[in-house]
Amino acid sequence: xxxxxxxxHWLVKSxxxxxxxxxxxxxxxxxxxxxxxxxxxxSRPFRRWNYIRDEVEFAKAVEEMRQSGGSAIxxxxxxxxxxxxxxxxxITERVDHVRDDLTDDISLHRHGNEIVYEDIDEEPMSRSGxxxxxxxxxxxxxxxxxxxxxxxxxxxWFISGVIVILALAFVGYTRFIDKPKAKQTEASRALxxxxxxxxxxxxxAALDSYKKLATEDLNQPDVMVRKAILLxxxxxxxxxxxxxxxxVSGKAGAPLDEIDLGLGVIDLLEGNINGARQTLKKVISxxxxxxxxxxxxxxxxxxxxxxGAANGHLQSALRQAPFDPIxxxxxxxxxxxxxxKGDKVAVRDVKQVxxxxxxxxxxxxxxxxxxxxLDFLAATKMDWEQRISEILDIDPYQTSDFNHDxxxxxxxxxxxxxxxxxxxxxxxxxxxxxxxxxxxxxxxxVKDGFTEARRTIDKAVxxxxxDPLVKTVQGFILFELGFVDKALSSWNAAIESDKQRxxxxxxxxxxxxxxxxxxxxxxxxxxxxxxQKHPRSLQAIAGLSQIIFSQQDKGTAEEYLSRGLxxxxxxxxxxxxxxxxxxNDAAQTN
Numbered sequence: 072x073x074x075x076x077x078x079x080h081w082l083v084k085s086x087x088x089x090x091x092x093x094x095x096x097x098x099x100x101x102x103x104x105x106x107x108x109x110x111x112x113x114s115r116p117f118r119r120w121n122y123i124r125d126e127v128e129f130a131k132a133v134e135e136m137r138q139s140g141g142s143a144i145x146x147x148x149x150x151x152x153x154x155x156x157x158x159x160x161x162i163t164e165r166v167d168h169v170r171d172d173l174t175d176d177i178s179l180h181r182h183g184n185e186i187v188y189e190d191i192d193e194e195p196m197s198r199s200g201x202x203x204x205x206x207x208x209x210x211x212x213x214x215x216x217x218x219x220x221x222x223x224x225x226x227x228w229f230i231s232g233v234i235v236i237l238a239l240a241f242v243g244y245t246r247f248i249d250k251p252k253a254k255q256t257e258a259s260r261a262l263x264x265x266x267x268x269x270x271x272x273x274x275x276a277a278l279d280s281y282k283k284l285a286t287e288d289l290n291q292p293d294v295m296v297r298k299a300i301l302l303x304x305x306x307x308x309x310x311x312x313x314x315x316x317x318x319v320s321g322k323a324g325a326p327l328d329e330i331d332l333g334l335g336v337i338d339l340l341e342g343n344i345n346g347a348r349q350t351l352k353k354v355i356s357x358x359x360x361x362x363x364x365x366x367x368x369x370x371x372x373x374x375x376x377x378x379g380a381a382n383g384h385l386q387s388a389l390r391q392a393p394f395d396p397i398x399x400x401x402x403x404x405x406x407x408x409x410x411x412k413g414d415k416v417a418v419r420d421v422k423q424v425x426x427x428x429x430x431x432x433x434x435x436x437x438x439x440x441x442x443x444x445l446d447f448l449a450a451t452k453m454d455w456e457q458r459i460s461e462i463l464d465i466d467p468y469q470t471s472d473f474n475h476d477x478x479x480x481x482x483x484x485x486x487x488x489x490x491x492x493x494x495x496x497x498x499x500x501x502x503x504x505x506x507x508x509x510x511x512x513x514x515x516x517v518k519d520g521f522t523e524a525r526r527t528i529d530k531a532v533x534x535x536x537x538d539p540l541v542k543t544v545q546g547f548i549l550f551e552l553g554f555v556d557k558a559l560s561s562w563n564a565a566i567e568s569d570k571q572r573x574x575x576x577x578x579x580x581x582x583x584x585x586x587x588x589x590x591x592x593x594x595x596x597x598x599x600x601x602x603q604k605h606p607r608s609l610q611a612i613a614g615l616s617q618i619i620f621s622q623q624d625k626g627t628a629e630e631y632l633s634r635g636l637x638x639x640x641x642x643x644x645x646x647x648x649x650x651x652x653x654x655n656d657a658a659q660t661n
Contacts (some may be wrong), residue, residue: 080653084112084120084265085156086324088293089266092653098123099132109133115654175436262294271646272474274301291525292325300333300477309337328354328361332478335367339480344371362391369401370483378412381405389424395476398436399425400484407492410448418445432639433473436465437489444492447499459496459505463512463540466579466610467547474641485517496536504535508544515548524548539569543576550580572604579610591618615642620652628652 081098082091085107093101101107102123109124124133265280281298295315303312316333319325331354338347354364365388372381382405388398406421422635425442443458466472475481482488482580500506511527514520528548531541546561562584565577572578582597595618602611612635620628629652635645 080115082114083107084114088324088326089291092270094652095128099129102129102132102136109136173358232413265294265297267650269297269301271650272641272643273647274305274477277301278305292319292322293329295319296326296329296333300329300336303333303337303340304477307340309341312336319521328357328364329478332361332363332367335364336478336480339367339370339482344374347371351523360387360391361474362388362394366395366401367480368399369398369405370480373401373404373408373483376408378405378409382409382417395479396428396432396438397475397479397481397484399428399435400434400441400489403438403445404483404488406445407448415449418449421445422449433475433641434470434484436462436467437467437470437484437486440489440492444496447496455500456503458506459500459509460540460574463505463509463544464574464576466576466583467512468583469609472643473639474643474646486513487518489513490517504531504538504541507534507540508541511548512544515551519550521548537564537568539565539577541572542568543574543580550584570633572600575601575605575608578604579608582610582614586614587615591621594618607638609639609642609645611640613642613648616645617648619649620648625652647659 081093083093083097083098083101084090098113102109107123110122113123113126113129114120125130156201173505193632211223261280261283265277265284268274268277268280278298278301281301284294296319299312299315299319302315303398313334316337317329320327320330331350335347335351335354338344338350347367351364351367351371354361355368358364365384369381369384369388372378372384383402385398385402385405388394389402401635402421402424406417409417411573422442425438425445427537439462443462446453490513493510497506497513499509508528508531511531514527515524519604525548528541528545531538532545542561542565546558546565549555549561550558559581561600562577562581566581569577578597578601582594582601585591585593585597594614598611598614598618601608602615605611612631616628616631616635618629628648632645632648632652635642636649639645
């Protein structure tokens with residue numbers, strides 16, 4: 072196992088919460104820092120839970136702790152061995168216990184006291200009760216034959232009784248053991264799939280798996296909380312989500328911060344601003360530096376047009392590590408509103424903050440659009456055609472491909488909020504086909520905007536039918552409308568017209584399509600070309616890592632994976648590959 076020291080494949084159950092996945096070295100580090108204890112539990116995907124002290128891979132670390140900690144750890148280990156609390160049973164073990172109990176019951180019936188049939192007449196009688204007259208034939212009067220017949224009769228009754236008992240045992244097994252065992256196995260698999268989908272940011276798949284679980288299977292408070300927040304954020308089932316969160320709040324080990332954050336998000340989704348404020352204040356009272364609560368409080372302040380309070384919450388959130396880049400987009404919204412009130416300094420200050428953000432990461436397109444609008448308000452002199460090209464030359468799916476914390480209310484930074492900025496910018500340059508294409512793209516990003524998006528992109532194509540970025544946007548809109556062949560035609564035209572390979576977006580959308588279709592030869596060709604042009608391309612790095620791993624070259628695939636995770640540790644395609652390399656069957660089936 073030494074070769075897997077750096078591969079995350081351990082889930083850890085500590086204080087009622089499931090953490091990870093961690094590498095072996097990370098678990099050892101947490102042990103030595105006393106953030107984990109030897110009686111916390113660990114598990115590989117689809118394996119049983121064991122105490123850390125019982126896993127061979129941690130034996131050396133546990134022994135070192137025992138030697139350095141004296142008798143204390145020995146005492147804990149001894150206590151854990153003899154106490155009534157045991158590590159989490161596997162499904163097989165629980166079924167074995169039930170099977171043993173049933174076997175014991177059957178043995179009692181087989182080997183207990185002799186069965187006596189008292190109602191069986193020893194001698195046959197006539198219907199009148201008198202002995203028959205005349206000569207008797209058969210066993211009548213033959214005492215030896217009568218005794219033999221009686222013994223045979225009792226043996227047949229005994230055998231029949233045993234058969235009945237065995238039949239009842241079989242029925243009991245199939246009804247109360249075998250079927251529950253299959254049900255438990257299915258529930259266990261659904262829970263593992265749900266947890267790994269959740270940890271890798273595939274929240275829709277996680278919610279689908281959580282829904283497969285019955286209420287009794289959701290006995291862990293953190294699992295119930297996860298299901299609740301996904302019901303609210305993905306499907307808008309706020310009433311059911313609230314019921315689940317309120318039901319789990321009083322249970323031992325319930326994650327109070329996540330429960331209150333979830334209730335706050337539900338209040339915001341329902342428009343209950345006062346309720347959201349009161350709930351989120353509870354989180355901040357327990358943890359004044361909770362980044363999620365601060366961002367949600369900023370969203371409340373923006374709704375109430377309290378720009379000073381919103382700015383204060385966001386500045387505090389940006390000082391936390393790690394922070395969520397959604398705070399940058401919200402900060403731009405605050406600066407724009409302050410500018411409308413005559414505060415010119417706010418735009419300048421926020422511009423400087425946004426210019427320091429690495430544009431290869433999360434919310435890249437939204438932040439670049441925000442910067443551009445602030446530049447427009449500040450009358451910054453620049454090549455606007457170049458800036459518009461930079462906004463368009465980004466993967467249209469990049470933001471959605473990042474793992475976003477579901478306990479943050481994100482509607483305040485969505486494209487519905489940014490659409491007016493886009494319209495204002497593009498209206499200043501309506502003579503430019505790329506500006507028109509950007510207007511079409513912004514329409515496509517909002518709800519029910521594709522009709523207007525297609526009408527607008529047709530104008531841009533009419534003005535510049537061979538422009539690579541215009542054709543890329545056209546392909547994106549057609550693809551989202553379901554016209555796959557037409558979209559591919561547009562993307563091929565975009566790549567063909569970009570002879571100098573000045574742009575990355577045409578290659579990204581084509582490479583993504585080839586990868587999703589499992590046309591790895593096409594995808595590898597596109598990703599190789601892209602990574603030569605843009606070595607930091609997350610799409611190319613993730614794509615090549617997955618292709619190389621599928622070719623059984625795990626070492627090279629891990630090199631690409633490490634390179635990508637260093638750039639963007641929350642990029643979901645990389646997280647999925649990381650889970651696949653760790654041997655996670657749930658990730659491989661999604």
